[in-house]
Amino acid sequence: AQSVTQLDSQVPVFEEAPVELRCNYSSSVSVYLFWYVQYPNQGLQLLLKYLSGSTLVKGINGFEAEFNKSQTSFHLRKPSVHISDTAEYFCAVSESNSGGSNYKLTFGKGTLLTVNP
Amino acid sequence: DAGVTQSPTHLIKTRGQQVTLRCSPKSGHDTVSWYQQALGQGPQFIFQYYEEEERQRGNFPDRFSGHQFPNYSSELNVNALLLGDSALYLCASSFPPGRRTYGYTFGSGTRLTVV
Numbered sequence: 001a002q003s004v005t006q007l008d009s010q011v012p013v014f015e016e017a018p019v020e021l022r023c024n025y026s027s028s029v030s031v032y033l034f035w036y037v038q039y040p041n042q043g044l045q046l047l048l049k050y051l052s053g054s055t056l057v058k059g060i061n062g063f064e065a066e067f068n069k070s071q072t073s074f075h076l077r078k079p080s081v082h083i084s085d086t087a088e089y090f091c092a093v094s095e096s097n098s099g100g101s102n103y104k105l106t107f108g109k110g111t112l113l114t115v116n117p
Numbered sequence: 118d119a120g121v122t123q124s125p126t127h128l129i130k131t132r133g134q135q136v137t138l139r140c141s142p143k144s145g146h147d148t149v150s151w152y153q154q155a156l157g158q159g160p161q162f163i164f165q166y167y168e169e170e171e172r173q174r175g176n177f178p179d180r181f182s183g184h185q186f187p188n189y190s191s192e193l194n195v196n197a198l199l200l201g202d203s204a205l206y207l208c209a210s211s212f213p214p215g216r217r218t219y220g221y222t223f224g225s226g227t228r229l230t231v232v
Contacts, residue, residue, distance in 0.1 A: 004159075032219065034139040043121075043207055043223040044160070051219060089158050101219040102148065104173050107159030 001029040006108035022075040023091030030096040033074040121224035142210030149191035152207040
């Protein structure tokens with residue numbers, strides 16, 4: 001079984017400041033890791049994913065995340081945020097079964113990022 | 118290219134009633150997964166359908182059931198509704214599990230309110 005812990009339920013920041021949203025996971029098998037963003041009254045949009053290879057993953061809208069296997073972490077970062085980045089962010093894992101994907105996703109509880117002017 | 122389409126977008130039901138939610142997957146995808154997102158929580162996996170069969174199931178009671186049609190669209194049925202079933206229900210389409218090509222696309226969800 002897998003679990004995901006998002007360490008901050010809310011993160012307020014000022015516009016153009018850097019931000020880090022923290023995510024730790026637990027799993028007894030190899031996993032894939034994801035960050036999704038959810039704007040109000042909308043579904044989930046994939047920001048980035050780690051499947052294999054380089055531990056630094058770049059995604060859309062200037063976001064990046066680093067996979068740290070020893071610390072079982074996958075923190076999301078952005079060097080300079082905009083008002084439009086205000087949204088709920090979810091970290092998720094799924095098992096990597098013989099390299100295959102699209103198994104069920106286990107999500108964290110989410111982090112509400114609020115960017116203030 | 119249409120993404121994942123869910124209907125209805127909102128509905129209100131009374132405790133004890135039954136509800137059916139519908140999902141059309143993204144063109145090219147043949148696998149549909151359903152998630153429940155309670156207010157202030159992350160989505161929780163309900164089940165996944167591929168080749169018209171339930172392939173994986175999360176920790177949800179038998180009141181939650183589903184179906185997949187030959188055109189890959191899917192329905193989620195919930196019987197004997199409880200107040201705690203109020204949530205946003207998300208549908209996600211993908212390629213089948215086990216593929217080496219990752220690709221989940223989420224719909225905008227159906228907001229179910231049970232009163």
